[in-house]
Amino acid sequence: MPVTTKSELGRIQMELGQRYQYLVQCLEDRPLKFPEEGAGRGRWASPEKMVSTMGTAMELRLAVQDFGTILKEIARLK
Secondary structure (H helix, E strand, O other), X not given: OOOOOHHHHHHHHHHHHHHHXXXXXXXXXXXXXXOOOOOOOOOOOOHHHOOEEOOOHHHHXXXXXXXXXXXXXXXOOO
C-alpha cells in the first residue's frame, strides 16, 4: 500500500475531485443551437435526437488531459 503524508493525500483527493467535476461539466448535454449545428455542410436527419456538449472540443480535450495528469500522479504513489 502506498504511504504518503496526510496533506499530500488531501491535496491529491481535492485535485482529483475538482478535475473530475470539470470533466463532467464539459460533458453535460445541451440542445442544439440550430438544427445543422455540428453537421458540417449537411443536416442531421433527426436533429431532435441530437445534443451537444457544454464544453467545446478544445475544453473537452484539455479536461481529459488534465484528468489523466492527476491519474498519473496517483499511479506514482509508493
